[in-house]
Amino acid sequence: MLEWVGSSIWLGYLGIFLGLLLCGLGLPLPEDILLITAGYLTYIHGWNLYGMVLVALSGVLIGDATIFWLGRRFGREIVNVRLFNRWMSPKRIEKTERFFERYGEKTVFFARFLPGLRAPTYLIAGTMRFDFPLFLLLDGLAALISVPTVVYLAFHFGDDIAAARTHIRKVIYGAALLVLLYILVEIRRRRRKPI
Incomplete structure (x- = not known):
C-alpha cells in the first residue's frame, strides 16, 4: 500500500x-x-x-x-x-x-x-x-x-521506521485479524439476540 x-x-x-x-x-x-x-x-x-x-x-x-x-x-x-x-x-x-x-x-x-x-x-x-x-x-x-x-x-526518524517496517507489518496484520474476529463475534452475538 x-x-x-x-x-x-x-x-x-x-x-x-x-x-x-x-x-x-x-x-x-x-x-x-x-x-x-x-x-x-x-x-x-x-x-x-x-x-x-x-x-x-x-x-x-x-x-x-x-x-x-x-x-x-x-x-x-x-x-x-x-x-x-x-x-x-x-x-x-x-x-x-x-x-x-x-x-x-x-x-x-x-x-x-x-x-x-x-x-x-x-x-x-x-x-x-x-x-x-x-x-x-x-x-x-x-x-x-x-x-x-x-x-x-x-x-x-525515518531510518528507524524503515528498520521496524517488517515488525510494523506484523502488528498491522495482527490488528486487522483482531478487528475481523471482533466483527465476527459481534455478528454472531447479534444473531443470537432474541427479537
Whole structure:
C-alpha cells in the first residue's frame, strides 16, 4: 500500500489529505497513524517536508470544520444517523456538553490532543452553536502544534521506521485479524439476540 501511494507525490498528497479528512469525520483510524505515514513517505521519497505538513494541516482542518458544520446543520438529530450513533451515544453527548459548559473554549483546543475524542467533541461544538471563527482559531492553533510535530518526528526518524517496517507489518496484520474476529463475534452475538 505504501509503495502504491508513494509512487507519485500527488497520489501521496491526495491519499494523506483524504485519509485525514475522513479521520476528521470519525473514521475509526487514529489520525496520528496517517501523520506518521505522511512523515515516513516524505522521508523515503525525498518529498518536500513543508508541502506535506501543509497538505496534512489542510486535511485535518477541513475534516474538523466539516464535522463541526454537520453538527451545526443537523443538531442533535445527527446522532440518529447510523454512521454517527455508533460512537455518539446520548450519554456521551450529555457528558461532552457538560464538559463544554464547564471548560468552554479549552475543550476545543485540548480535544486535538485526545485521540478518539476529537470528532465527537467537534461535532458537539457544532450542535451547541459554538462560534465558528473561534472554533477554527483554537483548532488551528492546536493543529499547528500537533500536525507538524508528528510529521516531522516521523520524517526525522525515518531510518528507524524503515528498520521496524517488517515488525510494523506484523502488528498491522495482527490488528486487522483482531478487528475481523471482533466483527465476527459481534455478528454472531447479534444473531443470537432474541427479537
